[in-house]
Amino acid sequence: MRRVASWSLALLPLVAGVVLAVLGRSGRLPGDRLFLSALPGDWALAAGVAVTVVAVLGLLVAGGRDRRWRRRLAAVSASAAQDRRLLLSRLDHELKNPLTAMRAATANVAAGSDPSQAAAVGTIEEQVLRLSRLTTDLRKIADIESAHLDRRPVDLTDLIEEMVDVARDLPGAAERDLVLDLPRAPWPLPPVPGDADLLSLAVANLLDNALKYTPPGGRVEVRARESAGSVVVEVADTGQGIPPDELPQVWEEMYRSPSARSVPGSGLGLPLVRAVVERHGGRVHADSRVGAGTVVRVELPVQAAA
């Protein structure tokens, strides 16, 4: 409907011209010729003005359309995110009762079973526990995306140093070179407004990931810089790397690369990092080369977004 209206509007001047021309030929308009003369420069000016007016009108219309599309896109992606949260919370909810029953049942079996079945019972217990954790963690990621954030100035220097200390105690960390590079001069990292606990969780997950995918003898570097109103934290490793076609998917929940199947994990580490960073108004990015390694970059704004 709107399209018909705008086309009619665009064709209106031509139609009016045709009507007037026909009227002129049939002698119903004053018959004197109209002479219009101007200097070539003025003609050029008039032509320039006319073209610019048309171009500006075109740009305005295109801009309006762009804004409309962007609004529609934002609405669609917001409702998709909302749907996903709902699905996760329903899934979490529906799995809780069966998992509770299974944990009670395996506890009963464990108490009464003979030693020959101990391994089987142990496996069931472990796997049920893993399922419980998975649902809780999925739910938590959805919560981080929507829950209220307790913002306070966070000293990332302290936070990263502490998390690197924790990572040094992880199994296998001793066989890998863990290098920390934080600026002291001319000034240290500025405080970032955020939730210190969530940010430590994100940094811990990045370190955990880097160490997990780096072979013994490899190197993991943690660096941070202040850049254009943000603090950029990078965790780089000399691990196996991620193929380019899989790179965007590492940020999706429960995505596990076929080449990473041998390494234990839930596929929730990086999605959690993304949820935490985006909740702080920041961005995440990963670069990787197969056989060389991976660098994950996290940008956190120094000023809280309004």
Added chain:
Amino acid sequence: MSTILLVDDETAITDNLQPFLVRSGFEVVVAGDGDTALARIADAAPDLVVLDVLMPGRDGRSVLREVRQSGGTVPIILLTQIGESGERAMALEEGADDYLNKPFDPHELVARIRAVLRRGAPPSGPSLAGADRLRSGRLVVDRTSQRVLRDGAEVVLTPRATTLLAYLMSHPGETVSRERLLEEVWGWSFHTSTRTVDTRVAELRRVVEVDSADPQLVVTVPGEGYRFVGPVEAG
């Protein structure tokens, strides 16, 4: 022997929890819905009720409200389904003595039952878990305003440390593991982050202990977790 009333509409849960609790040394009565639960509380006089929140018909919260409004003091442990801590706080305000998130480790349930039974019902007033103010000696935590007072003067703690202190104080004498604290206070189960708990405990000690190197209130139980030492009263 203590009698436990187990209320859940899922028979798969009651069928398996009942023998587990019996083997742990309790006598167990089962109810499958809210109305039956109220009838059993009246005629079986249980020492403690394990109550599921989400049930068709009369739900757990309604049973809890009914019991407390008619002056019943039987300790109640809620089995919550809702991940939101706000919802859990509401349940506690209505008079539950403790809560456990599904899915839980049945051994954890037994530990909670024993802890609540040991604590005993307070002679009057709200239970520790639901109290607005917790007091232990010169230390007072006001949950409604999220303030902590030492010798009547306000001390500064981050909101998370305040919640942590309130949680430990509402479970006095109980050893609480780092994992459980992460789940209850932070709402996480990411096992990479138990150090987070240590950081907040260190913050707590700097503020509430006389000498944070020699803690007398929030003590470390090596290999297990933390424990709040000392009597705690509501109000």
